[in-house]
Amino acid sequence: MDHTARFEVHSVQKQYPEPDGIPNDAVLVLVRDGKLCIRKGSTPAIPETQSLDLPAELGRNAQYLGHRGPVPWYAIEVPDDQPVPEGRAYSGVRELVGLIPDEDLAIAGLALGIIDYDRNTRFCGRCGTATAPAGTERAKVCPSCHRVIYPRLSPAVIVLVRNNNLALMIRGKEAVPGRYSLIAGFVEPGETIEHAVHREVHEEAGITIKNIQYRASEPWPFPDSLMLGFVADYDGGEIAPDGIEIESAAWFDRDHLPDLPPKLSITRALIDDWVAAR
Ligand SMILES: [Zn+2]
Numbered sequence: 001m002d003h004t005a006r007f008e009v010h011s012v013q014k015q016y017p018e019p020d021g022i023p024n025d026a027v028l029v030l031v032r033d034g035k036l037c038i039r040k041g042s043t044p045a046i047p048e049t050q051s052l053d054l055p056a057e058l059g060r061n062a063q064y065l066g067h068r069g070p071v072p073w074y075a076i077e078v079p080d081d082q083p084v085p086e087g088r089a090y091s092g093v094r095e096l097v098g099l100i101p102d103e104d105l106a107i108a109g110l111a112l113g114i115i116d117y118d119r120n121t122r123f124c125g126r127c128g129t130a131t132a133p134a135g136t137e138r139a140k141v142c143p144s145c146h147r148v149i150y151p152r153l154s155p156a157v158i159v160l161v162r163n164n165n166l167a168l169m170i171r172g173k174e175a176v177p178g179r180y181s182l183i184a185g186f187v188e189p190g191e192t193i194e195h196a197v198h199r200e201v202h203e204e205a206g207i208t209i210k211n212i213q214y215r216a217s218e219p220w221p222f223p224d225s226l227m228l229g230f231v232a233d234y235d236g237g238e239i240a241p242d243g244i245e246i247e248s249a250a251w252f253d254r255d256h257l258p259d260l261p262p263k264l265s266i267t268r269a270l271i272d273d274w275v276a277a278r
Contacts, residue, residue: 001215001216001229001269001270001273002273003215003216003218003229003266003269003273004102004264005216005217005218005219005266006097006102006105006106006109006218006264006265007105007106007109007110007218007219007220007221008106008218008219009103009106009107009109009110009219010103010106011068011069011103011107012065012066012067012068012073012107012110013066013067014064014065014066014067014137014138015066015067015072016135016136016137017135017136018064018133018135019064019072021059022050022059022062022072022074023072024050025070025071025072026050026071026072026073026074027047027048027049027068027071027072027073027074028047028048028049028050028052028054028062028073028074028075028076029046029047029048029065029073029074029075029076029107029108029111030048030052030054030075030076030078031075031076031077031078031111031112031115032077032078032079032080032082032090033080033090034092034112035090035091035092035093036090036091036092036093036096036108036111036112037078037084037085037088037089037090038088038089038090038091038096038100039087039088040087040088040089041087044091044096044099044100045100045104046096046100046104046107046108047073047104052085054076054078054085055082058076058077058078058079058082059076061076061077061118062074062075062076063075063076063077063111063114063115063118065107065110065111065114068107073107075110075111075112075114075115077115077118077119093105093108093109093112096108097264109219109221109222110221112221112222112223113151113221113223113224114151116221116223116224117151117152117223117224120152121140121149124142124144124145124147124149125147125149126142126145126147127142127144127145127147129142129143129144129145130143131143131149134148138150138151139151151224152224153224153225153226154186154187154224154225154226155186155187155193155196155225155226155228156184156185156186156187156225156226156227156228157184157185157187157193157196157197157200157227157228157229157230158182158183158184158227158228158229158230158266158267158270159182159183159184159197159200159201159209159212159229159230159231159232159270160182160230160231160232160270160271160274161183161201161205161207161209161231161232161233161234162231162232162233162234162274163233163234163251165253165254166251166252166253167251167252167271167274168182168183168201168205168207168234168239168249168250168251169181169182169249169250169251169252169258169271170182170183170204170205170241170246170248170249170250171246171247171248171249172245172246172247173244173245173246173247175247176259178258178259179258179259179260179261180248180250180252180258180259180260181260181261181267182267182270182271183200183201183204183205183249184200184227184267185199185200185203185204186225193228194212197209197212197230197232198212201232203242204241204242204245204246204249205239205240205241205246205249206237206238206239206240206241206242206249207234207235207236207237207238207239207240208235208236208237209232209233209234209235210232210233210234210235211232211233212230212231212232213230213231213232214228214229214230215229215230215231215270215273216229216266216269216270217229217266218265218266227266229266229269229270231270231274239251254274254275254278257271257275
């Protein structure tokens with residue numbers, strides 16, 4: 001399946017040891033309350049140079065994202081009370097789709113994820129000591145108990161279940177009215193990815209499946225999911241939505257599809273791929 005993951009970062013590579021301080025040629029991505037600072041204008045842009053003249057203390061928590069070519073990129077969290085710089089605005093990342101280059105959008109997603117990781121790991125969860133960057137990999141170390149803390153990644157599975165010419169779709173309780181999606185859920189400790197696919201289908205729709213096949217994956221940094229996309233075939237049972245998370249589950253044929261999630265999501269890519277395989 002040909003799927004371009006929206007938040008797959010191609011151009012940024014980490015180098016170690018990390019640069020000492022923020023080099024003068026560094027590019028900054030500013031994040032405030034989960035939103036990104038953009039330069040307004042006919043071609044909105046995210047990358048900022050240090051000519052923006054931010055208060056020096058903001059740089060202390062700068063998060064090294066990696067080098068893009070010879071240039072180091074950093075994410076900087078800006079407090080809510082910091083005035084919006086001249087000619088700038090803060091925008092949610094989803095609102096920037098199609099407005100800024102795809103790779104910049106992916107890096108913006110990375111910046112959000114790394115800022116979230118930094119906020120959640122400033123102190124050791126085991127002993128409470130302030131942590132420090134590991135310096136040799138994307139991790140932090142507790143100087144007291146030597147615990148190493150990596151960015152959290154939460155793997156989740158999403159699956160399109162086929163039954164002859166039909167595909168299984170579900171409506172969550174919180175879904176947009178009329179919209180259907182695919183069965184999905186987080187992988188639990190102690191289970192394989194395949195087991196998670198079987199379990200989610202059984203929990204959400206009450207049926208059993210077979211022939212699970214991996215299709216594509218997608219990082220989704222809100223804040224830390226990694227979606228793993230599958231197709232599978234119906235094996236047995238009657239559809240019975242759980243009634244708690246899932247309001248409705250139904251088989252659809254290609255000519256009578258419900259309202260679907262937007263293009264460019266892995267959900268939609270799995271559905272479009274199935275439709276194209278008519
Ligand atoms: Zn510790």
